[in-house]
Amino acid sequence: MSDGRAADCNQNGIPDECDLLPAPDTPGEDACADAEAVGPGVTLHGTSVGATNDGSATCGLSGASPDVWYSYTPTGSGFASFSLAGSAFDTVLSVHSGCPGTASDQVVCNDDYYGTQSALSLFVQAGRTYWIRISGKDGATGAFQFTLIGPAALSAGDCNNNAVPDECDIASGFSPDCNANGVPDECDIAGGESLDTDNDGVPDECAAAALLGDLNCDGVVNVFDIDPFVLALTDSSAYQATFPGCSIMNADANGDGSVNVFDIDPFVALLTGG
Known part of the structure; x- marks a missing residue:
């Protein structure tokens, strides 16, 4: 990083591309709905000891076995390989197209590939989420080692897939976060x-809370809103590009659901307190 070859936008001493990889000790989640998003590039370690049963599969007598979950959303299409080689118990590995992952949405399942450890491969499609179930044969549990090789994945920390952590996109102003939820x-x-x-790029909950007439979104209606109002009135695309975190409907001063010349007098009234 000191030589400029790797960015560290949040100054945590870790290159951004590594921040966006799951940590090697990412253990998976007990519930499919909470599945940890993962991608290729690291070997993950976890355990199914103490986990509950949250899904099912058709191989290895694993239908009622305790299980843990990961999710994988590739950004490109291609073959992906999943392996539990090096695990400490008799594993079962399955991939599902839905959550909860059950036999009905199972894509593929493997019991024994490397001795009693599981592995499988499949063709994955870009943008589609796959839920990965790690369980054991006939109720077996233990420590596992999970490796994924395949197309790059959409990271949980880089939702727009621009290789910059979301927190930095937000802090720099590149990506608005009007509801302050970190996304x-x-x-x-x-x-x-x-x-x-209204397809203006602003979540409805933020637009609803917006201040009518506040076209530059600084929290007040004053003379600094005049030029943004004129821009919203004459070139909506340019307005959205100039004020990406603002709702153009702040210019709908007469409340008729559209921005047009009939909003001019009501906007002046908002501006002057009339």
């Missing part, structure tokens, strides 16, 4: 966490 607005909208009914 860029664009990802809240794309992931369905927030609605954007």
Whole structure:
């Protein structure tokens, strides 16, 4: 980093590309719904001891076995390989197209590949999420070692896949985070966490809380909103590009659901307190 070859936007002493990799001790999650997002590049260690049963599979008598979960969302299509070689018990490995992962949405399952350890390969499609279930034969549990080789993955810490941690996108102003949840607005909208009914790039919960007439989104309505109002009125695309964290509907001063010349007089009234 000191030689400039690796960025460290959050100044934590770790190159950004490594921040976006899961830690080697990422143990997986007991519930499919909480599956830890992973990608290729590291070997993960965890244990199924103490886990509960949250899914099922068709091989290795593992339908009722305790299980832990990871998720994998590749950014490109291609073959991916999953391995539990080096684990300390008789493992079963399955990949599912849905969550909870059950026999009905199982894509592939393997019991014994490297002796009693499991491994499998499949063709994965870009943008599709795969849920990985690690369990044991006939109820077996123990410490596991999990390796994934395949296309790069969409990182949980880089939702827009620009190789910059989300926290840095937000801190730099590159990505607005209007609801302060640590996730860029664009990802809240794309992931369905927030609605954007007017397609202005601003989550509805933030637009609803916006101040009518505050076109530069500084929290007050004053003369500094005049030029942004004119821009919103005359060139909506330029307005959104100039003020990406603001809702253009702040210019809908007469509340008729559209921004047009009929908003001019009501905007002046907001500006002057009339």
